[in-house]
Amino acid sequence: MNLPLRLPGSPAQEPTTIGGYVLAISKALQASGVDSTRVLKAVGVPLTMTNDPLSRLPVSTLTRLFRACVDVTGNPYFGLTVGRFIHISNLHALGYALAASADLMEFCQRLERYFRLASQTCEIKVVESDHALSLHVRLLVDVCAETEDAFFTFIVLAMRQLYRPDFNPLRVALSHPQPGEGAAPYEALFRAPVSFGQPGPMVALPKADVHNPLIGACAELAQLNDNLSNTYLARLEKGDVVTRARQKIIEFLPNGSCTRDKVASALAMSPTTLQFKLAERETSFHDLLDATRKELSTGYVRQSALSITEITFLLGFSDTSNFTRAFKRWQGVSPTAFREGAKPASA
Template identity: 25%
Template structure:
């Protein structure tokens, strides 16, 4: 057994991943709302969707940050809610096809719950019945997740669309609950999206609807597709379990570095604390990958500098700040050393700062 397997990362926001299929249509939706997808993905440290295979994994925290950035840049306060409202369940990939091809709505939701952890780490979907009412709950077991609001609203909207696949487009749940708080003015949008009363600051993120609906046949039930999707998910589940102890420490640490850079140069102690391990353990794991902390910070700064400058939304001074430099002159010297030219040359039109 490798050293990495003996001391796995803790359950935190940077060890929680989701299948890249969630990015499908994300760029188009941002663009449709007047935003710049490359800017949003660059700020969150994500690859653009057309560079990801649906089976690739992305960090859930990065995805949540992208949703937050998208909300800000498009001035869409409830970006996650409306993105989920138009998100077809089939775009979840195998998990979506499994649910849509199930015999009944109850089978669809049970399988969604059983295999959701394959789609998204450290996350839980469950259904239970209380006095004739079915409660579909969603939670993420990553307490340090930076901003879970957009993800929660998006997820419940997608689950609602899955039920609508059986009940018809005008169907609405009895009520919807969210764990996060909301201002009074938020309620109108949520009521419009779900078509029912929406309550905030509750014990769980949940959809409520009559349990009798669970016996409703799924209109696209397909036993062959259902068995094929389930078999494929079981294989992915086995592969994912096998490789979890050897999660790519370089990518995980790089995401933490991106998150910490605006606060200044991220020390190995600060990065290790975010990852839930001692500094010497992180140092050893990086060495196992022929890397060092200083090298990883340098490479991350180089990559993010290009992202920020080419987006056209950040000046040299702003980019220097986001990369942890106290002065833009220090960043300019570093950038010139990396690329042999001034950072202003990457600004649209070669504009000067």
């Protein structure tokens, strides 16, 4: 049974996933020799689903669809098959931003920030240790095993495509039980130890690989799609004050007038109300402004066409010395040193 997802201050509503997942499922059915149109109609899934972030499917419907697919194909590993057919375009702006990430660290951080655009079923947290970078998934609702399998398959295969074909995670943990037919297909795909029935799904990556460049790295494209992801999230999560405030901060920063009063006015509330609502989410306007500037700053600095002075004003700082001090606090090095190849300090 799927539990309702509630954002603080919003009415209960069932979480949804982007329609692009349906396109990947359809391709997986066709590859299995099954008429996808017949299955979609039987489950009641609209045939008009697209990659548009606002074209959404309720999680309960997605679960019914996956169960029907397993029944009709007789494949207990159908989720792994679907993961092979998820293309970056199925995740819209998030997918294109992932493809343009500078390294696996940025790739993972984008999943953490923007995965709600693809699915509202979970929260993703990046955890860094001495030897590994891990993506931990906190499920907000019950999801079927196929949903979990498709997600981790897509993540690992995308990393291999963007980084190296021989790249392997250190380990993968899944919350669902091991299929009765065994774990061999999982181990063959992930080429890593896989555990089942774990409290929280996760994938651990070798720390030595996470700062190496990806083949599609393009800071400008990544930044454009990050901004587009923020815009769509603000439209999708109208009751989420953090998402809406962040979108307005991004909009106002280049004008040099990004204040709490202005953001509150744009959200049709008083500054006091905004601060109260942010406090309910365990943050503040100052913290949100600082975090947003930090997220934007590395993408801007990686764009060689932008001077440090231009970046200073794009981020709403009054002068370059203020920006440089803030960047050193965030990354441990100056913007110039970062641009010249100095690795950022651990977050």
